[in-house]
Amino acid sequence: MQVGEFIAQTVTVGPLTSGARHAITSNAYSDINLHYARAAGLTGAGKTIAIIDDGFSLSHNDLSKKKVTVFGGNTAEDHGTFVATIAAGNQDGNGVMGVASGADLHLTSWGDGDATKSNTAHLAAATSDASRKGAIVQNNSWGYFSEISGASITLADYNTLVSDLVNSPSEDNTFTNDTPAEAFLARYFDESAEVWTDYVSKLDEFTKQGVVVFAQSNFEDDLSSSLIAALPEIFPELKRSWVVAVNGLPEYDAAGNISEMHRLSARCLETAQYCLTANGSVRGGTTSSDSAYKLDTGTSFVAPQISGSIALLAEAFPALPAADLLKRLFASANNSFLTASGTVDFGNGVTHGYNEEFGHGFLDLKAALLPIGNVGVPDTNNAYGGVAPLSEVSVAAGTAHGDAIRNGLRGVAMAIYDSLGANFTIDARALVEEQSQDFGARLANFQSDTTVKTSTAASYSFMGNELSQDTGGFQFVSGAFSEVGEDLGFMRSGGGLFSGDSSIVSDGPGTMAFATVKKSDSHGFGALAFVEHTSDGVASAGFGFSAARTIAPDLTSVFGFSVNGEAGTALGLSAESLDDESLSAASSAFSFAGEWTYQQGLSFFANAELGMTVSSGAGYITSLDPALHSAFSAGMKVGGVFAKSDAVTFSLRQPLRVEQGSATVRLPTGRMEDGTISYAAHEIDLTPSARQLDFGLRYHIDFLENTSLGLGAALSVNEGHTQGNLGGSGILAFRHRF
Known part of the structure; x- marks a missing residue:
């Protein structure tokens, strides 16, 4: 300017x-x-x-x-x-x-x-020409203005003329209440009614555009x-x-x-x-x-x-x-x-x-x-149908997706609308709602993990301390998936020490499992069913199988396969929808777990999971291609460090991460003159920019039969599978049962 x-x-x-x-x-x-x-x-x-x-x-x-x-x-x-x-x-x-x-x-x-x-005829022609030329x-x-008084000719003057003509009939006065207004105007300005009809018509035509x-x-x-x-x-x-x-x-x-x-x-x-x-x-x-x-x-x-x-x-x-x-x-x-x-x-x-x-x-x-009234996304397929808050169509990326969705929408324009139907452009990344880790749930999980196990997942430890023990048939157990699933050789959760999902199955406090195991001299077979309850009902449910084998006296391996069906999410990804549709997903994964007891009080462990998720779309996510994902962890546990009942665990972990996959996002981009919303489809890669690696240290000691202390610290490189992010946390839990 x-x-x-x-x-x-x-x-x-x-x-x-x-x-x-x-x-x-x-x-x-x-x-x-x-x-x-x-x-x-x-x-x-x-x-x-x-x-x-x-x-x-x-x-x-x-x-x-x-x-x-x-x-x-x-x-x-x-x-x-x-x-x-x-x-x-x-x-x-x-x-x-x-x-x-x-x-x-x-x-x-x-x-x-x-x-x-x-x-007036010239005014009509000029108005028509301006209309034609856009x-x-x-x-x-x-x-x-009055030629006599110089005063402005007003609406009241016109109304007086109309009243006089209608109420003072004479032989040459044929005006009635039904006479068109153009005729009164023509009489007032000494022109023809046709001229005024044409002028008003041209003004009407102009006001349409x-x-x-x-x-x-x-x-x-x-x-x-x-x-x-x-x-x-x-x-x-x-x-x-x-x-x-x-x-x-x-x-x-x-x-x-x-x-x-x-x-x-x-x-x-x-x-x-x-x-x-x-x-x-x-x-x-x-x-x-x-x-x-x-x-x-x-x-x-x-x-x-x-x-x-x-x-x-x-x-x-x-x-x-x-x-x-x-x-x-x-x-x-x-x-x-x-x-x-x-x-x-x-x-x-x-x-x-x-x-x-x-x-x-x-x-x-x-x-x-600027926006007038409310501003948000359209309630209907027409800009005049009202708007809803952006949060009602937001996309919350799961921890497995990291920053992939935000990166995929970087530089992509989407339209939001105000109450009068005007569209405004924002960065589509505004759709992405960050999911914060529930530290309270992690602390509860950390605190509940009070048992210093002398064996790990590969041993089916809830059935006994040694795989070779003859149980004489199938045995059954139920409990939190974070404990039962780990004992059957599925991914180790870290007991609340780490953020981010460890497996296709949520290990939150609301996920319960029922398992059965049959063990023989050097191998065993386990099966479990699980269900995740939230305040909204059943969020996911599935089943898994695992087979354990003793490779050497101190080396055990477990191979597993699990299937999980999710309602409302896909590996933690969720998409809000104005018409109440929701994502659904089916995931399957192969898992491996191994443990080597080097000597009394010293053992090493490793876990890995590789799988695929097939899911439907919802909200602005119209489709999701099958996604490949992985997770792994490895570590060492040392017992009897300072006392007979204590243990130190060192861990290296990659939480669940999408390795390959894409999604199609359909976003509003504007509107037509009649208010119809226009959309554009964008394909985004679901692979995050980096791989999160967690380094963890946990110390646990049982002072007395009912008293325990847990200390933990974790360092995350590329936290949230986001390049350059560095995160860390420390947890302390003291527990005494009366």
């Missing part, structure tokens, strides 16, 4: 003009927060502003380099030139700039080249609105996209809030529901030279600020129809300084107060460009 051209609108308005007790220094562009729009890069580029006025100096520096379409004849006049430079004057570092300096212009002299004349807004800084802006009268004491500005009161269909401009000079308090508004024109009056106020005290171009400017005030110069604002919004929200752009200006206007006499409901809970003096209040471009 050229700062000089912005500062040029800093003017001082004396008390005789403003009615205030003192001079007021203001900047009309700052008042409407134009600098915010400019900082966002908006200039109205690619949009066309149509202006109907007395005439235009096309050679003026602020107009000469613009793309300008002139309809009909033209003469250079001060008023039209001033209006055009405020709406879209060049931003070139000299003079002034327009609110939408990058916009193109469609210019019409209302007298077809004769500023002293006007005819103008987004038509600016009308003019009105009708653009916004019509009319300046209110500048007579502060008018008791009724300017007739031409109030046409929607006669033809309600025009209200869909019509706005009336009122001139107000704001004063601010120390906090920057509007403390008082000095009205310098007629009130909004009958047009209050579709009326806006802005500061019409500005500098604009004149015809005395191609670089001439002057200071003036009036609703004529408020209107082009509104027109330029519509062009800026059209650039910012290219998919919004013009009527929606105008709604944004109404619903975001600053009405803090006025006492509302009514409200307009714009839908989805967005209402805005107005009164008959200042309409909806003071134009605020910043507020119009």
Whole structure:
């Protein structure tokens, strides 16, 4: 933004003009927060502003380099030139700039080249031409005045004429209550009804694709609105996209809030529901030279600020129809300084107060460009169907996926929407909800692991201390999976020492297992079924088999196979959905466990798991390809270090990690003009950026039969399977049973 051209609108308005007790220094562009729009890069580029006025100096520096379409004849006049430079004057570092300096212009002299004349047929033709050429807004800084009194012709004058004609019939007066309004207007202005029918029709046509802006009268004491500005009161269909401009000079308090508004024109009056106020005290171009400017005030110069604002919004929200752009200006206007006499409901809970003096209040471009009402994801496939919080479609990556989903969505744009259906772009990584480790559950698991085992998972230890023991048949046990599953040779959980899942089966406190084992001289066979309960019900369930064999007197190995079905997650990955669909997954894995007892009190162990997960999609995750995953751990346990009943365990571990897999994410990207949401599909790799490696140390001692102490520390390199992340934790648990 050229700062000089912005500062040029800093003017001082004396008390005789403003009615205030003192001079007021203001900047009309700052008042409407134009600098915010400019900082966002908006200039109205690619949009066309149509202006109907007395005439235009096309050679003026602020107009000469613009793309300008002139309809009909033209003469250079001060008023039209001033209006055009405020709406879209060049931003070139000299003079002034327009609110939408990058916009193109469609210019019409209302007298077809004769500023002293006007005819409705020409206005209709100009309006139609602007509509055909895609103008987004038509600016009308003019009105009708009595040739006798010079007063503005008002809606009340029209209503009086109608009443007189209907209630005073004569032979040459055929007007009745059923007479079309165009006929009354034609009688008032001594034109044909067909001409007015055509003009209203062309205005109606324009409001279907653009916004019509009319300046209110500048007579502060008018008791009724300017007739031409109030046409929607006669033809309600025009209200869909019509706005009336009122001139107000704001004063601010120390906090920057509007403390008082000095009205310098007629009130909004009958047009209050579709009326806006802005500061019409500005500098604009004149015809005395191609670089001439002057200071003036009036609703004529408020209107082009509104027109330029519509062009800026059209650039910012290219998919919004013009009527929606105008709604944004109404619903975001600053009405803090006025006492509302009514409200307009714009839908989805967005209402805005107005009164008959200042309409909806003071134009605020910043507020119009920001989300209005709630902001989030669409409730339906239409932007007008309301929004839900982003959290309701969020994706929570499981520990096995690490940073893969966040990385896959880096740089991917997705759309969110406000209550008025406008779309805004955010980074799709905002979808990803970080899952924090439940340290309380880890501590509970750590504390509950009070037994210093002299043998490990490979020994089916809950059945006895030696694999070779003859049990005489099958034996059964039930309990937490973290204990039973480990004893059957499935992945070691680390007893709460580590974060991150160790296996396709959750080893949380809510996962219970039922197992049976048959053991013989040098081998054994185990089977278990497990189920994970959460507050929402059954989260997962499955079964597993394992076979153990003594390879040497001090070396035992276990091979296993497990299957797990998940509801609502896939290896911890979850996706929220507005229609209550949820992920489901089926995982299977082969596992290996081995233990070598080197000597009394010293043993070594190793575990590994390799498997595949097949899952459905949910929410914005439309599909998941089969994913390969792995986990492993190894370590050493030393008993009797400081006391007969203590043990130290050193561990190296990789938690469950996706090694290969992909997902398709379908994200909203925008909207069509009718509000239909548009989507785009993105394929993301589910392999995280690094491999988490955990180094753990655990010390445990039983002081007495019912008293134990546990100390543990863990260091995680590439924590969360994220490159460069370093994490650590320490746990202390003291337990005494009474």
